[in-house]
Amino acid sequence: MAKKSMIEREKKRERLVAKYAAKRAELKEIAKDESRPMEERFKARLKLAKLPRNSSATRLHNRCQLTGRPHAYYRKLKVSRIALRELGSAGQIPGLVKSSW
Numbered sequence: 001m002a003k004k005s006m007i008e009r010e011k012k013r014e015r016l017v018a019k020y021a022a023k024r025a026e027l028k029e030i031a032k033d034e035s036r037p038m039e040e041r042f043k044a045r046l047k048l049a050k051l052p053r054n055s056s057a058t059r060l061h062n063r064c065q066l067t068g069r070p071h072a073y074y075r076k077l078k079v080s081r082i083a084l085r086e087l088g089s090a091g092q093i094p095g096l097v098k099s100s101w
Helices: 002-032 037-051 081-090
Strands: none
Touching: 002 037
């Protein structure tokens, strides 16, 4: 099980990303628009830099929904390899059979 503080920090980042997504997209659009004056584009970049760092989507990290583990994460199932194995052994995931030979 991951530390509660790390799980909560990741949840806080998700909230910030959702909160600032529209503003961030708008400022990025202004900054990339070649038809606008250089000063306006520069001001948009400065405003973008003033936003909280954790509001950037690239700072999000996938975590297992059951344990909070950040590594060995299966995106399709949203669980880590360890949780996947436990759920598969318990028969919780349809079609998954533990291999043995």
